[in-house]
Amino acid sequence: MLSDLKTDEPGRLRALERLNVLDTGPEQPFENIVSLVQDILHVPICAVSLVDRTRQWFKARRGLATPETARNIAFCNEAIKKDAPLIIPETQDSQQFRGNPLVTGEPYIRSYLGVPLKTPEGYIVGTLCAIDTRPREFINSELSVLERFAKVVVDELELRQIASTDSLTGAMMRGAWFEATKAEVARAGRYSRPLSILIMDIDHFKRINDRFGHPLGDDVIKSVAEVVAQNLRKSDIFGRYGGEEFVLALPETTIDQAYALAERLREAVKQSRLAAPADLQWTVSIGVAELAPDEGDLQPALERADLALYEAKTAGRDQVKLSAPSAPIAV
Numbered sequence: 001m002l003s004d005l006k007t008d009e010p011g012r013l014r015a016l017e018r019l020n021v022l023d024t025g026p027e028q029p030f031e032n033i034v035s036l037v038q039d040i041l042h043v044p045i046c047a048v049s050l051v052d053r054t055r056q057w058f059k060a061r062r063g064l065a066t067p068e069t070a071r072n073i074a075f076c077n078e079a080i081k082k083d084a085p086l087i088i089p090e091t092q093d094s095q096q097f098r099g100n101p102l103v104t105g106e107p108y109i110r111s112y113l114g115v116p117l118k119t120p121e122g123y124i125v126g127t128l129c130a131i132d133t134r135p136r137e138f139i140n141s142e143l144s145v146l147e148r149f150a151k152v153v154v155d156e157l158e159l160r161q162i163a164s165t166d167s168l169t170g171a172m173m174r175g176a177w178f179e180a181t182k183a184e185v186a187r188a189g190r191y192s193r194p195l196s197i198l199i200m201d202i203d204h205f206k207r208i209n210d211r212f213g214h215p216l217g218d219d220v221i222k223s224v225a226e227v228v229a230q231n232l233r234k235s236d237i238f239g240r241y242g243g244e245e246f247v248l249a250l251p252e253t254t255i256d257q258a259y260a261l262a263e264r265l266r267e268a269v270k271q272s273r274l275a276a277p278a279d280l281q282w283t284v285s286i287g288v289a290e291l292a293p294d295e296g297d298l299q300p301a302l303e304r305a306d307l308a309l310y311e312a313k314t315a316g317r318d319q320v321k322l323s324a325p326s327a328p329i330a331v
Contacts, residue, residue: 177239
């Protein structure tokens, strides 16, 4: 099974995406870990490195100026290929690494110790690494320290994911959704790829609560969330925006593709029912917008999707409305 996981790159990337950590800001638990490793092992460089599709990105770092490097030159890219620490006492003695740009140039790596960060499902998403600018034989006690801290890193990654999940629906909470989506906005801009936003609201939800009570209202919210979850890809980001409102970020999705998904969701929700009472029915209205090619900010697309949702509501509910980016003003 381990060999299967080691060669399952799509699965590994999904495990990394599930953590919703890429391109997020500094967080104290990870900052504390790299500081402690640096002090205990007396190394000038330490990092929590996560290996993405084409880059390694540092959740926390000491002694490194850049927040990321290309994956194909990353020492950590080699470390994730094995289920054991990668130890390089002297890069100049390694045919594989001595010509590496990170050896011949900044930060001038001469020795490296990297411990895999393995998720509970068994995928290695990155490393906790200690790096020196001089040759060095890392001793067993130093390796043991780094291995223990690597386990703490994985625990923290899992804890931040749990804390970001809405307990009723399993969707991401609003703040976590914003953080994860901002990372996708940055990625869409970096690679000139499409990204669409959906905002969904349960129609006449107050009437449902008033007539049937809040516990059944919660069941309706859960039912809608289940329908959405059943129709999403692993890369889609699904959040509870507030109350009976949900929001989705759809990477690699044009507005036409997003509209087709929104219609499927609308119809699937309309067909869903609870066991009782028989006369409890509900629908949703959905607003759709696409990130403009020159937009590096989530907020304008979110506002357009919200405006489209308002139009769907005022037009009679139980429908999908689109909002395209504003055309540039001619001068």
